[in-house]
Amino acid sequence: MELHQLRCFVAVAEELHFGRAAIRMHMTQPPLSRQVQLLERALGIQLFERNNRSVRLTTAGAGFLRDARHILAFSDQAADGARRLARGEAGSLTLGFTAVSAYQMIPQLLARAQEQLPGLQFTLREMVSSAQLEALAAHRIDVAFVRQINDADGLDGQLISREPLLVVLPHNHPLARETAIAVSALDQQPFVMYAPDEGRYFYDCIAGQFALSGVKPRYVYHLGQTHTVVSMVKAGLGLAIVPASAAQLHSEGLVFKPLLDAQLHAELYMVSRHDNDNPALPAFRRLVEGLN
Missing domain, CATH: 1.10.10.10 (Winged helix-like DNA-binding domain superfamily/Winged helix DNA-binding domain)
Known part of the structure; x- marks a missing residue:
């Protein structure tokens, strides 16, 4: 038959x-x-x-x-x-992403994928950048969205977004009246800082600027995740410097101000392996590139 x-x-x-x-x-x-x-x-x-x-x-x-x-x-x-x-219009992909990228970029990306590639299924893994690169090397994820990449062979990396870092502080703080805040104004201020292990990328960026400016805030906490940093600021425990996308969080009672005399930015890269033969990967990469 x-x-x-x-x-x-x-x-x-x-x-x-x-x-x-x-x-x-x-x-x-x-x-x-x-x-x-x-x-x-x-x-x-x-x-x-x-x-x-x-x-x-x-x-x-x-x-x-x-x-x-x-x-x-x-x-x-x-x-x-x-x-x-x-x-590549159907199948499955496992994505790694940082917590901050989940505030805005990842939801927008998944909404576009649902519209343009409805047959594609996603498994999501929230991890810090270093853990994502390890998972990528071990073939546990197909795509990593990380803050920085090294020059390791066998990886395709592409910058997909760049956002400024802003000072976040309670709305009733004296500095909240300023249009922009000088780095020197943070000297000896109580400050909620990223942890040097879990939040290495932001820690290096912010601490490097403080060292360059000769500023020494009073670190009250070192934390790994942006939403926890913002929560501590909201509780009045100190100031912080966070990515602009953190304003997407429940930020009532907070203000976000640019730095007056420094330009700090957070970059986000899409990374995958050269040898990944998942047929859905090229179509997904084109979709991500279309977001810009």
Whole structure:
């Protein structure tokens, strides 16, 4: 039993006329009749009652018509699914991302993927940048969204966003009236700092600026995640410097101010392995590039 035989059978069953069915199948009538006969022989049953004036389905033929339609529909679905997988429009990807990127970029990206690549499924892994690169090396994730990359062989990295770092402080703090805040104004201020292990990227960036400016804040806490840093500031425990996207958090009672005499930025890179042959990866990378 072949799919072509099933298609010929369904055409005759729906037209109840071999001539019209042959036209529908873009073939002449004798080969069409031959395909139906071969199908009947393979099944060992008669599908049609024929005479010179009419063609009718037998009881067995009517029952088989339902199944034949299901088989053909499933065959078409399978073929379409295979083609979409080959084009990268279906399948699955595991994404690593930093907590800060989840405030705005990752939700926007997933919403666009749902619209443009609806057949693609995602598994999400929230990790700091160093843990993402380790997971990428071990093939545990397909794509990493990290703050910085090294020159390791076998990796494709692309800068996809760059956002400023801002001072966050309670709205009733004396410095909140300033349009922009000088780095020197943070000297001896209680300050909520990123941890040098979990928040290494931001720690190095902010501490480097303080050292360059000769500023020594009073560090009250060292924390790994931006949302925790912002929560401490909201509780009045100190000031902090955070990515601008942190304003997406519940920030009632807080203000975000640019630095007056320094320009600090947080970069985000999309990284994947050269040897990753997941067919969904190229389509996903093009989608991410389209966000810019």
